[in-house]
Amino acid sequence: MTRLTWIALVLLLIPAAGRTQDQHAQPVANPVSSNIKQQLARFSKIMVAAADAMPADKFGYSPTPQQMTFAHLTAHIATSNMFLCSKISGTPAPDLKLADTDPKDTLVAGLKASFDYCTTALTAVDDSKLGQPIVLFGSRPNTIAGAMISITDDWADHYSTQAGYLRLNGILPPTAQPAPAAAPAK
Secondary structure, three states: OOHHHHHHHHHHHHHHHHHHHHHHOOOOOOHHHHHHHHHHHHHHHHHHHHHHHOOHHHOOOOOOOOOOOHHHHHHHHHHHHHHHHHHHHOOOOOOOOOOOOOOHHHHHHHHHHHHHHHHHHOOOOOHHHOOOEEEEOOOEEEEHHHHHHHHHHHHHHHHHHHHHHHHHOOOOOHHHOOOOOOOOOO
16 A cells, blocks of 8 residues: 555544544433532542541641631531532531531531532432522522532532641541552462
C-alpha cells in the first residue's frame, strides 16, 4: 500500500471508532441528581473518616484564633447537610443540635447522622425539579439546582478544611492514606 492509501484508511477509521463509542454510550436519566448521589456516597465516607481520624483532644484545635475549631467545623458540616438536603428533597430534617463543646463521639455521630439523612432524603430526588424556586440562607432566592451546587461546593470546601487541620496535626487525611497492600496470591 502506498503512504497515501494508509492515510486515507486511517482517516476513514477514525470517525467509525467515534461512532462505535457513541453507540455504546447510554444517556443518564437524571445526570445532575445521579452525580450528587455519587458525590454524597464519596464525601460521606471520607468526611466521617476524617472526623474519626482527629483525636478527641484535638477537636478544640484551630490553626489560628480567627478560624473555627475542628469541633465547630464538624457541627457546621452536619448542620449544613441537614439544611441543604432538606431544601433539595423538600423533606423535613431531623432536629440535630450540636455544640462545639460536645464530645467527639457526639459530634462524629451527628455528622454521620447528617449524611445518613441526606442519603435517605435524596433517594427520590430526580432532575425534574431542578428549576423549582426555593429560599436559602435567610431570604436568598435560589433553585433546587442551586442548592445541589451549594452542597457539593460545601463538601469539597469542608473536606479540604478537615484535611488541612488533620495535616497540621501530623495526621494523613483519608484520601491521602496509602492504598492497602494487595494480599499475596495463593
